[in-house]
Amino acid sequence: MQYVSLGYSPCPNDTFIFYAVIHGKIDTGGLRFREVLLDVETLNRRAMNAELDLTKLSCHAFGHLRGKYRLLRSGGALGRGCGPLVIAKKDCSMHDLRSGKIAIPGKLTTAYLLLQLFDPAFGPRHPGVHAMPFHRIIDAVAGGEVDAGLIIHESRFTYPSYGLKEIIDLGRWWEEETGLPVPLGCIAAKHSLGNALSKKIDGMLRQSVQYALGNRAEPMDYIREHSQELSADVIRRHIDLYVNDFSVDIGDEGERAINELLSRAEDSGIVPRGY
DSSP: OEEEEEEEOSSHHHHHHHHHHHTTOSOOTTEEEEEEEOOHHHHHHHHHTTOOSEEEEEHHHHHHOTTTEEEOSSSOEEESSOOOEEEESSOOOHHHHTTSOEEESOTTSHHHHHHHHHOGGGSTTOTTEEEOOGGGHHHHHHTTSSSEEEEOTTHHHHGGGGTOEEEEEHHHHHHHHHSSOEEEEEEEEEGGGOHHHHHHHHHHHHHHHHHHHHSTTTTHHHHHHHOTTSOHHHHHHHHHHHOSHHHHOOHHHHHHHHHHHHHHHHHTTSSOOOO
């Protein structure tokens, strides 16, 4: 029996996608997966030290990790109409926010990369950029701790209930700018696993996504176990938005989207060249 570690977030799209491979619902050929559930920025940081065999990563983080990890084709998060939003208590422009405080969900998140590509003024040297766990950002904005927040995941469904306003949809900006889907997250395997095993695992992850799509009700107890504060409606909307054909296989369009994102990040000096 061979064990490999698999890191992913407790968000509904990830627990939905990986339910079958973790719970033995598909044939893994004697391979066992050890789940490690952490928020995506913590997974990004752990991957910097190559701590996990397989891991969900922000596509931004993958740009820094191409020497340690290879991109897999299944299990990622790409799509349309699902990008990060900048929100605030009152209407303002992004130019106005240059002089304020903005909370971001991590410096290696794709959300923060998109913000920097949209306006380089919000780079790491900006004194008003504050990283915090994604689930704290709405409260920080509503409570006046920061002037604006860059939100991801299920926060895009819940922020209106706090009386907050959308300032910009960075996903929409990306789609209009490039004509491509937003490449948010990917699944990556350590190069040390080898090409043959990585391809075998990729096939298992594809089957895991397909199993969940064909048996939508079955993973719900597992999903709710890790999303206890989310309503059934938010869970359903979250899965419907973030699990799609790109989750089964990124395809040619998904590859182009990731390559375009990393090319722009390289040109901007945000991620290193050389891969």
